[in-house]
Amino acid sequence: MPRTTPPRPEDIASVLPELAPLARQAVRLHPRAGRPSVHDGSVGGPLLWPADEEWPTCAEEHHNWEPPVSLDDVRQRRALLEAAWLRPREPGEDLLEPDRRAYLDKLQAGHQAHAGPNALLPVAQLYLRDVPGLAGPEGADLLQVLWCPLDHHNGLPAARVVWRNAASVGERLTDPPEPADVEHYGNYVPEPCVLHPEAVTEYPAPHELPEELADRLHDWGKAQEEDSEAGPGGAYYQYELSVSPGWKVGGWGPWSFCDPWPMHCETCDAQYKPLLTIGSAEWDGGSGSWIPLEDREEPSGPTGVRSRANPPMVTIGRGYNMQIYICPTSFDHPHLEVMQ
Structure with missing residues (x-):
């Protein structure tokens, strides 16, 4: 099923024409639970990977507050909780029986x-044919993103970006290695999802606007709240x-708890541009x-452990x-990972 973002509550570029030149296209990926194949765009799905190409690994130092768990621990934990949330229960009945609670504790240790x-x-695996505006090196029609599912020095998993030509993949790898360690809570283990790409128009977060314009947007939002007695007020625009x-692919950065800073390629000093945003929630x-x-x-019934x-x-x-x-200058230059 396709996904359709409703029109914005306000045409903000008509309200403040200064924003019109700052409009950018973003492509919302709308990942939804499914069973993608190597020939599909996906989040958490299998990658179209050559059998004769080494599978990437991470040898960097990790910074985790809790002991790691195994990938199988995460999968079993999710399956156990999924079954628990979906089973019928009497009012006041515990979510887990004592033996299942003990097993869950073991999996979480x-x-x-x-x-x-x-x-x-x-x-993520993105076929360029499915994502308007996504372009890679000459001849590439496939973008693949992998990561080490542990916290690194920046508090994020360490990502690897791979561009390739799908037709050049001969015999494919069918049983790729799995990480021995993943983050304690499984936060970096994506469930398999199919994609429903949709192009939308974005404008910069207030943090990236001139202060005077950001202040006017804040005041305008407050006025909208007073008129409607609802809404986020000064944060309405944001x-x-x-x-x-x-x-999503492309668009603007979702700056929120911190302010933007100059982000330039360490090789050529060009200003970085957004490639992929990995969000904790779609709303x-x-x-x-x-x-x-x-x-x-x-939904009319129980939904299981996954958040909608x-x-x-x-x-x-x-x-x-x-x-x-x-880097907009060369796909061979290092990428940058930022938490926003």
């Missing part, structure tokens, strides 16, 4: 970190009219107008976003 490289985990939440209490039309009806706003079950920090920036 973690283990001592393994020595040696940690295999990377597939995060949450509902500027940057779309969730997984929240302050951004309800971004909920796709097809997702507006509340976060089908991949990926959480960045305390519910933030991870954004991958790339």
